[in-house]
Amino acid sequence: MNCKEFKNQLASLEQPDTLPPVMHEHIGTCASCRSVWEKTQMLFSFVTEEKTRKVSSFVTTRIMAEIEDAGRPSGVLGRPVLVSVLSVFLLLLGFFSASLFTNPQPSALADSTENIATDYFFSDNPGSQLEEIWLNTYTYE
Amino acid sequence: MQATHTDNELVQKAKDEDTGAFSVLVDRYRQKVFQTCMGFVHNTDDAEDLTQEIFVKAWNALRSFDERAAFSTWLYRIAVNKSINHTRKMKLRSFTGINDEVTESGYVDENAENNLMRSEQRAQIKSAVSKLKSRQKKAFVLFYYQELSLTEVADVLEMSPKATESLIFRARKKLQGLLSR
Numbered sequence: 001m002n003c004k005e006f007k008n009q010l011a012s013l014e015q016p017d018t019l020p021p022v023m024h025e026h027i028g029t030c031a032s033c034r035s036v037w038e039k040t041q042m043l044f045s046f047v048t049e050e051k052t053r054k055v056s057s058f059v060t061t062r063i064m065a066e067i068e069d070a071g072r073p074s075g076v077l078g079r080p081v082l083v084s085v086l087s088v089f090l091l092l093l094g095f096f097s098a099s100l101f102t103n104p105q106p107s108a109l110a111d112s113t114e115n116i117a118t119d120y121f122f123s124d125n126p127g128s129q130l131e132e133i134w135l136n137t138y139t140y141e
Numbered sequence: 142m143q144a145t146h147t148d149n150e151l152v153q154k155a156k157d158e159d160t161g162a163f164s165v166l167v168d169r170y171r172q173k174v175f176q177t178c179m180g181f182v183h184n185t186d187d188a189e190d191l192t193q194e195i196f197v198k199a200w201n202a203l204r205s206f207d208e209r210a211a212f213s214t215w216l217y218r219i220a221v222n223k224s225i226n227h228t229r230k231m232k233l234r235s236f237t238g239i240n241d242e243v244t245e246s247g248y249v250d251e252n253a254e255n256n257l258m259r260s261e262q263r264a265q266i267k268s269a270v271s272k273l274k275s276r277q278k279k280a281f282v283l284f285y286y287q288e289l290s291l292t293e294v295a296d297v298l299e300m301s302p303k304a305t306e307s308l309i310f311r312a313r314k315k316l317q318g319l320l321s322r
Contacts, residue, residue: 007314007317008314010317011310011313011314011317012310012313032321035321036317036320036321039317039320039321040313040316040317040320042262042266042320043266043269043316043320044285046262046263046266047180047285047286050179050180050183050286051176051179051180051285051286051287051288053175053176053179053185053188054172055171055172055175055188055189055192056189059167059171059175059189059192059193060164060167060168060171062193063164063167063171063192063193063196063197064160064163064164064167066193066197067160067163067196067197067200068160070197070201071158071160
C-alpha cells in the first residue's frame with residue numbers, strides 16, 4: 001500500500017478508530033501517514049466531545065417565552081401605528097383650529113388703512129394730505 | 142402528551158396556534174438541533190442562542206410546512222441553513238473586528254501546557270471545519286454530529302443518497318488534507 005492509497009482508504013472510513021490490517025502495516029513504516037491518521041482521530045474525538053454537550057433545559061422556556069411575546073400584537077406593531085395615527089390627527093386638528101381664527105374676508109379697517117397709504121404715496125403734498133386724512137378719520141369716528 | 146402524540150399530530154395542533162403542542166416538539170428536538178448548531182459554531186452559548194432562533198423561525202414558518210417531508214427533516218433543513226447563515230455573519234464580523242471570540246474548552250486540566258496544546262488542536266480543527274464548502278459542512282455535521290443516516294442526510298439536503306455519500310467522503314478528504322498541513 002502506498003501513501004495515496006492509504007489516504008484515500010482513510011477518507012472512505014466512517015470512523016478511523018479501527019484500521020484494516022493492511023493500513024496498520026503501512027502506518028508502521030510511514031511516519032507521515034501515521035501523523036495523518038492521528039490527526040483524523042483527533043478530529044473525530046473532537047466531534048464526539050462536542051456532540052455529547054447537553055443543551056440547557058431552559059431553552060424550551062426561552063423559546064416559548066419568545067414565541068408568546070411575539071404573539072402579542074400591541075408590543076411590536078400596535079404602538080408605532082397608534083403614535084403615527086395620533087400625530088396625523090393632531091396635525092389636522094392644528095390646521096383646522098388655525099383656520100377658525102383667521103377671517104377669509106378682508107375687513108373694513110384694513111381697507112381704510114390701505115386707502116390712506118395709497119393717498120399718501122400719490123399726493124403732491126404728502127405731509128398736509130396725511131394730516132387732513134387723519135383729521136377726517138377722527139371726525140368721522 | 143409527549144409519549145402519545147406523533148409529530149404530525151403535534152404539528153397540526155401547533156398550526157392552530159397551540160403553543161403547548163409546539164413546546165412538546167421543542168422538547169423532542171432541542172438536543173438534536175443543538176448538536177447541529179454545535180457542529181457549526183463550536184460554542185455552547187452560541188449554539189443555544191442559535192437553537193432558540195431556529196425554533197422561533199420554525200414556529201413562524203409552520204404554516205408553510207406542507208408535510209410532504211417529515212417534520213424533523215424540515216426542522217433540520219431550517220437548522221443547517223440558519224447555522225450556515227450565522228457562521229457567514231460571524232465570519233464577516235470577525236473580519237471587520239466586531240466579534241470577540243471566546244474560546245471555550247471543555248477540559249479542566251491543571252497542566253497549562255497540556256491545555257494550551259489542546260486549545261491549539263481545537264482551533265486547528267475548527268478552522269479546518271470552517272473551510273469546508275457549505276454543502277460539505279452541512280452533510281458532515283448532519284452525519285457526524287446528529288448521527289443521521291445517509292438517507293436522512295440526503296432527505297434534508299434534497300440530494301440522492303449516492304451524492305450525499307460522495308459529499309461526505311469529499312468532506313473527510315478535505316479535512317484530512319487541511320489537518321495534515
